Amino acid sequence: MSKAEYSYPEDEFDVPSNPDVPRGVHRAPRSAWSRWWPFAVVLVVAPVLAFTLVNLAARDGNLPALPGTSNPAVEPSPEAPTEGETAAETPPVEEPVAPQPVMDTPIVVLNAAGIGGLAAEQAEELTTAGFTAVTTGNIEATTDDSVVYYASEDQKVTADLVAQTLGVATVTAGAPNGGTAITVVLVTDPDA
Template sequence: MSKADYPYPEDEFDAISPDAPTGVHRAPRSAWSRWWPFVVVLVVVPVLAYGAVAYLSRTGDLPLSGGSSQGQGEEVGPTEDPVVEDGTGEEPGTEGEAPEAEPTTEAPQPVLSTPVAVLNGARVSGLAGRVADELEAAGFTAVSPDNATGTVPAQSTIYIASEDLRPTADLVASTVGVDTIEVSPQQAGAGISLVLVTDPDA
């Protein structure tokens, strides 16, 4: 309805005050009133966040990326039990343990292929041959009987070329019954020499 079509006369309620706003629209707002909330968010919120981070970092409660607080992320290594010495110089747990036995070395064995010369210096016929047969029966494989020449010892003697032939000479001595063994490369030759000045079986 337009003002021209209004059928009633004007009264005091239709009079418009010169100070009253006309129309239903509000006065336009200033630029500051529109932007100050954003300024508050951009300035105040970072300042508060910085203050909170600084406070938490001083107190040590700042959470780390792994979800745990500072001071709790350090790994604690396993602790070893201290070794208690009892003054004996032995480590704990060794009491009652038997000492390890030293490895035993086998005794040298006689070498039956060693050349053995049986020399008859007793002037007993067939003595060297008979003793040589006894050695061959004991397992010796290189026995040669012969007569002794030159100077003979005071008693029946077994001569060896070196000390490593002693186990073999001991077997010769026990087989024929001669106890004297001497190291003499000159008398023994390449192996063992048995000089008989008496008959061992007599």
């Protein structure tokens, strides 16, 4: 049936006051802008928002690195060579920290000189220097010079400090009595 053959008069539903309101049972066609604005938002606003978020994350240094790549925000860039340097020079490598003496290592001071109180006097010097586990004793002389013996390589630094403190020139690996302590055998008075 065509509109010309329609026998009923027009009423308020057939004549809309606004072109966007429904007309009869059908709606008016949508404008082009109402169809395209969601795409405009996705194409313009979403990249701007992503750009802003990436810049904020880069400012904090919190960007994740892709596998197999480096993150320049985390890794320092090599500095340009200064005047007098060449680009081929490499930065100096940090030296390993030297081992420190262990002041609570057991130390036995043995008197082989036959001088009364020599071991106790030298043990007192070690205690004054900061050693905390010093004992004394007597032994028969087996060498001509005073010697500091250490039982293991990790005691070498401590044994060197003991020898320096007492003024003993010889430091040797291996204890005369087979113990685990640093052993000082005094054949002469180091202070004399």
